[in-house]
Amino acid sequence: MTDTDALYAVTPLDGRYAGRTAPLAEFASEAALMRARVRVEVEYLLALADLDAVGLDLTPDERGALREAYEGFDADDADLIKRIETEGARGYDATNHDVKAVEYFVREAAPERSHPWIHFALTSEDVNNLAHRLLVKPAVETVLVPALRDVRDALVEFAHDYADLPMLARTHGQPATPTTFGKEMAVYAARLGRAIARIEAAADDLAGKLAGASGTWAAHEAAFPDVDWRAFSRSFVDSLDIEYVEPTTQVNPSDDLGALFDAFRGANGVLTDLSLDAWLYVSQRYLGQQAAKSETGSSTMPHKVNPIDFENAEGNLAKANSDLAFLSAYLATSRLQRDLSDSTVKRNIGAALSYCLLAYSKLGDGLRKVVPNEEVMREDLRETPEVIGEAVQTILRREGHGDAYERVKELTRGERVTIDDFHDLFESLDVDEGVREELLALTPETYTGVGGDIARDA
Structure with missing residues (x-):
């Protein structure tokens, strides 16, 4: 398809985006479906020939020619199948049936004695x-x-x-x-x-x-x-x-x-x-x-x-x-x-x-x-110090403060707070100095848990 043809495609898949969807053409086009049908018909015929009851002997060359019908399938072959289906070709009247057209196409590569066995008993x-x-x-x-x-x-x-x-x-x-x-x-x-x-x-x-x-x-x-x-x-x-x-x-x-x-x-x-x-x-x-x-x-x-x-x-x-x-x-x-x-x-x-x-x-x-x-991410963190509230109330719970959640909630919920507001709270708490230092060391930028380790495990 030329660039001009693409402008007249009915769907963007074959028009505007044809370059991006092209890798699927060999699996999604009508020609691809024809080729796959030919493969099934040919391999089924060869499998029948391997049955003693059928009595169909095919030489190695004949088998090779049959497989070439799908292995070497090209645009001319697809066109022939379509013509057999829609208008008739190679002595066949138009089938108006896509699978029947494939059956007749396979006959073109098969010895005449095998023709009765092509599509034998299949729907x-x-x-x-x-x-x-x-x-x-x-x-x-x-x-x-x-x-x-x-x-x-x-x-x-x-x-x-x-x-x-x-x-x-x-x-x-x-x-x-x-x-x-x-x-x-x-x-x-x-x-x-x-x-x-x-x-x-x-x-x-x-x-x-x-x-x-x-x-x-x-x-x-x-x-x-x-x-x-x-x-x-x-x-x-x-x-x-x-x-x-x-x-x-x-x-x-x-x-x-x-x-x-x-x-x-x-x-x-x-x-x-x-x-x-x-x-x-x-x-x-x-x-x-x-x-x-x-x-x-x-x-x-x-x-x-x-x-x-x-x-x-x-x-x-x-x-x-x-x-x-x-x-x-x-x-x-x-x-x-x-x-x-x-x-x-x-x-x-x-x-x-x-x-x-x-x-x-x-x-x-x-x-x-x-x-x-x-820098934008870090600045956003610096401007929302209230997010360390979870860490604060959790550490205080660890230290036995039953009202930890409520105290942090009173300070932060719906309020615009600063890190200094937190520091004032920490100074007023009845906690060991080691705990106070632990709280004072909290910052939004460092309060990320084991996020880095999780990322490195990806």
Whole structure:
């Protein structure tokens, strides 16, 4: 697609953001689905040929030519399949059926004596459910998970580099016990790491079926009752590096895809939280942004450097999760044995994953452009000395002061206090001098617990 063509794309995934979603094209495009279907048809034919009952002998050269049909699959092959489906080609009338068009395409690479065995006793869903999983699994493993790991790596780097940088925390939007910037990034890194593990587990559990028109192998059994078709199907699906599912109806119920989509929604929830917090940190000037000289932040306010990458990530994560929730719910249902609505819906899997990838890419850009503003963070802490109140009342409780909480509350709640106000309180307390010195040493900048250690463990 040229730059001009991209301007006329129906969706931004193939237009404005085509460069960012391109890594998924080999797994999410219609041509990719064609190629995967060809692979299933070819490998199924070869598996049949290995059955003594079938009696189909294929030479090594013939087997190689069949595998080349998908291993060397190119744009011309995709175009031929589409023409067979929509207008007819190579002596075939238009099928108006995408899987039948693939069957006829495979005939072009197969010796004529094997033609009766292509798509033998299969229903289209036997091919489609395996083809989709042959695409989704590597898309997750080679594109999406690495993109997520890049974000996690950036968070870990922040955690280590700024492990001890003190920062005011806010609960309910109000000043709270200080933390460190590194520790906050470590929390996100840990959450994202767990989310990635759930995605990887769900991808490993993707499961396929091959059981005929109603899930009973009826046609297979009618033709060859002495073959253990259940064992054959299990072996065949396993050979594609996909888990085997049984029993099914005509359709694979797609519970496995739902689990994967839900796992992605979990990761996207973590990253939405991160995007919102990063945006707020920029707003508070806790994070400074690198300003590109050629960029425009506002059409009317020349001074602005907007957190556009975090905003873009937030929007696309929301779009992705909306689509993933729809797919997860919709694909888990099918009228009676099946209805065809799942077929058109599954064509949107690639779009949902593309919105994920777009968001991960934008979030990564945003993280690379920001730098913690240490002086702003420290100044904010110095201006909110009331946050050491927790430490004060806790130490006094340790010393047996039953009214510790109430005394600190009276001094600080809803009041603007200074560190000197605390020092006056400490001087009035009936405590050992060692305890008084301990209290006098408290500062918001040093009251960060083991935040630094937590960050370094990321």
